[in-house]
Each structure stands twice: as structure tokens, then as C-alpha cells.
Amino acid sequence: MPDIHTRPHPDATVAAALDRLPRERLPELLRRIPKAELHIHIEGSLEPELIFSLAARNGVALPYDSVEALRAAYAFSDLQSFLDIYYAGASVLLHEADFHDMAWAYLQRAAADGVRRAEIFFDPQTHTERGVPIGTVIAGLSAALTKARAELGVDADLILCFLRHLSEEAAFETLDAALPYRDHFIGIGLDSSERGHPPSKFERVFARGRALGLHVVAHAGEEGPPAYIIEALDLLQTERIDHGVRCVDDPALVARLAAERMPLTVCPLSNVKLCVYPTMAEHKLPALLDAGLCATINSDDPAYFGGYMNQNWLDTFAALPQLGAREAWQLAANSFEAAFADADRKAAWRAEVDRVVLEVAG
Ligand SMILES: [Zn+2]
Secondary structure: OOOHHHOOOOOHHHHHHHHHOOHHHHHHHHHHOOEEEEEEEHHHHOOHHHHHHHHHHHOOOOOOOOHHHHHHOOOOOOHHHHHHHHHHHHOOOOOHHHHHHHHHHHHHHHHHOOEEEEEEEEOHHHHHOOOOOHHHHHHHHHHHHHHHHHHOOOEEEEEEEEEOOOOHHHHHHHHHHHHHHHHHOOEEEEEOOOOOOOHHHHHHHHHHHHHOOOEEEEEEOOOOOHHHHHHHHHOOOOOEEEEOHHHHHOHHHHHHHHHOOOOEEEOHHHHHHOOOOOOHHHOOHHHHHHOOOOEEEOOEOHHHHOOOHHHHHHHHHHHOOOOOHHHHHHHHHHHHHHOOOOHHHHHHHHHHHHHHHHHHHO
16 A cells, blocks of 8 residues: 555645635635646747747747747647657757746746746757757856746756657766756756657666766656656656656556655646647546645646646646645645755745635635
């Protein structure tokens, strides 16, 4: 049996408030409740309008005539069909200011959605392969993060992701190139095309990252099988699994994830847009929470998948009547539990979650 006793529980006053909160106030709670976003690719926050304005600023030709034509291309059939457009969109990012402007736009949206903590993925190889120096990427993103701490009250850090369709050797080169900027990122991750690129391919570079004191996470079990999740845990020794929803195909794995309180950074709108589930009503998030997993809600690539944090929360709860105020509290608490932040900050955010619940419940 999974050890559900390690899951955070609301105290009695907060539990009573959650139980009396009427369903019609649930959207207000979802909007206002403080949350951590742990699965956001900053290149996936590039809105078509910003892609076009950066293309004009940088003199980059786009294979789309208009913002509308680009947005119309966002009808994906699977992960690869999305990635093809994602890399085309990223081609407009050339200068430090471009990376800053992209991250700043995301952070403003995150702040408006009640995000207090953001752990932001970036894909250096998407840029270095086009001749953009990694220092340019990191400097632009870092400047926006510094400004967000001061001006928006959003505490944010960067996680460097390796593109798994490229080689482990290329990942090693990327990590080496990033080391002069070691203070500007807190971890490493693994993203891009999952099928055919198992975590085992990157075992040695992840060992190197751990030896450097970096946090380690990896996408696994989005389109790939539960075996990829097990590889990420056992071979990469990840501290979180990004997506991980296909764990439900393996009950023993679900029990293990629950017992270890291994966080899953679930991305509901992404899962529906990329056809992991046909509709939101069929999403397995309620089952993951019931099993005692440390599941969280995140936006993945919000510009491409139909919404930022609050849209994910609102659409998920609207489609799944099993999810109510108790689950909103649980998901918010899980997000701070899973964050790579110190205990004092986590406790302050958790206290703020409880304050908002009491306010909304009245
Ligand atoms: Zn992702």
C-alpha cells in the first residue's frame, strides 16, 4: 500500500472551509490560490504576436503570412507535429533582449495567475544550433527573472533541458558550455521527442549533473511507456517526473510513485491538445490524486496548448466533477512540496494558500 500519510493535509479550520466552499466559488478559489509552476518551457510561452514582432525586429522570415495563419497551424496530432512548429517559432530568438522579452511576458502572466514560484525550462540547444551563444540565452532569461522577483513577487529559477532527440554527447557539450553560468540555473531536465529516446540514453550526463549539485528532472511517460518512468527514476535518479501520466498503465509503479511522494508535473491542456487523452473529461488526474501521488497542474507550452496556469486549473476542474475545493488545496500544496525551494519559503507559500482558502470560503 502507498504511504498516504506523508501527503500534506489541511488543518481542521482549513478543511472545514474547503468543505463549506460552494461549487460556484470554486473558479475564484482556483484563480486566486497561490501555486507553483514546475513544468513550463519558456520557448513554449512565445505567443504568435510576439513571434511576429520579434521576426520583424530581427529581420527573420517566417513560413506563415500572419498571426492568424500561425495560430491556425496549432492543430496538432501528436508531440512531433507540435515540435515542428515549436522549433520554427523559436527561430526568431536571436538577441539577449528577445529572451528577456519572452520570459518577461510569461512571468507577468504567471503573476496574474497566482504563481508564486516558477521553475522554468529552457532548451539551449534550440538556440546554440542556430548560432546563438548560450550566454546570450541565459543572460536574457536571467534578467527577466531578477526583475520578476523585484517587481512581480514571483520567485523563479531556470532548469536547463537537453533535447533527447539529439545525442548524449551533444548534451555533455551543452552542459559544459553552460558551466560558466552555473549560478544562473538550478537543475537539468530532458525534453523533446520522447518515443525512441529513453532516459537510459542520458544516464551519464545526468550523473555528471548530479555530481555538480544540480537538481534533476526528466520528461517521461507522456507518450512513452511506464518503463521510461522507471528508467528516469532508477537510472537518472530524477527528483520529479515531468508528465508521467502513463504510470496508470502500471499499478506497481503508481504504488511506488505514491510511496516515494515522487512529484508528477501534469499538464492537462497539453495532454488533450497532443491527444494523450481524447478529452479533458478522460484525464487521469483524479485517479493520480486518489492514489496519493504528488501530482501538480502545469501549463507546459501555454502559447501552443490553449492556456496558462489558471486556464489549466479552470478547464481541468470544469471537466472533472470529482475535483473540488479539497483537491484544489491538495494540488496547490503538492506544487509547493515539489518545488526546489527552501523550507522557509515553502512554509510561507503554504500559509498563504490557507489564508486564501479562508478568505474565499468566507
Ligand atoms: Zn514539457
